[in-house]
Amino acid sequence: MKCPVCGKQVASIEIAEQVWHDVLFKENGTFKFYQDAEFEPIGMLIRHRDGEELCDLTPDHELYDSLVCYFFNSPQEPPEAIAHLFED
Numbered sequence: 001m002k003c004p005v006c007g008k009q010v011a012s013i014e015i016a017e018q019v020w021h022d023v024l025f026k027e028n029g030t031f032k033f034y035q036d037a038e039f040e041p042i043g044m045l046i047r048h049r050d051g052e053e054l055c056d057l058t059p060d061h062e063l064y065d066s067l068v069c070y071f072f073n074s075p076q077e078p079p080e081a082i083a084h085l086f087e088d
Contacts, residue, residue, distance in 0.1 A: 009050070066081040070082060
């Protein structure tokens, strides 16, 4: 895969997430705690094969949402918006 920020070959991507926990209260005063109930990706740190500088991909980047959807949903083929990053 090519880096969407600089075009170098990607070795790995670390996806940072913001996590929410839910506490639901019942009428009798008891509660149920749901750990890690909801996640929201908040950024990606891209490591390149050459081992040099890292790139930071933030949610305001035009390809961010397409990449998040692709990685989390794992369809067979990348969507058209990001297909060029996966070409040789």
